[in-house]
Amino acid sequence: MKYKNSYMEHYTKGDTILKAGEVKDDVFIIREGEARIQRENKAGSPVTVDFIGPGQVFGEMGFILEEPSQ
Numbered sequence: 001m002k003y004k005n006s007y008m009e010h011y012t013k014g015d016t017i018l019k020a021g022e023v024k025d026d027v028f029i030i031r032e033g034e035a036r037i038q039r040e041n042k043a044g045s046p047v048t049v050d051f052i053g054p055g056q057v058f059g060e061m062g063f064i065l066e067e068p069s070q
Contacts, residue, residue, distance in 0.1 A: 018059055021068045028059045 008031075011017060017035065018024060028035075030053055037050040037058075052058060062068065 018062075022062075023066065023068050024059055024062055025066075026059055027057060027063045029057050030054050 017028065020039070032054060034051050034053040035058070036048050037052065038046040039049050041047045
């Protein structure tokens with residue numbers, strides 16, 4: 001990578017990248033594939049609410065605000 005504070009991570013299907021409530025100092029940009037966005041319903045079961053793909057970004061608000069992810 002050409003930026004000194006950036007690095008590349010590889011994830012496989014089923015990996016959890018970020019959980020709601022975590023504070024991370026990372027911003028994620030999807031280069032290939034897709035990521036599933038899930039939330040827990042009232043019963044505590046995971047429900048898919050969206051998919052994001054190449055060029056999309058997540059984790060930026062937690063990084064900027066230094067607050068837990070939603």
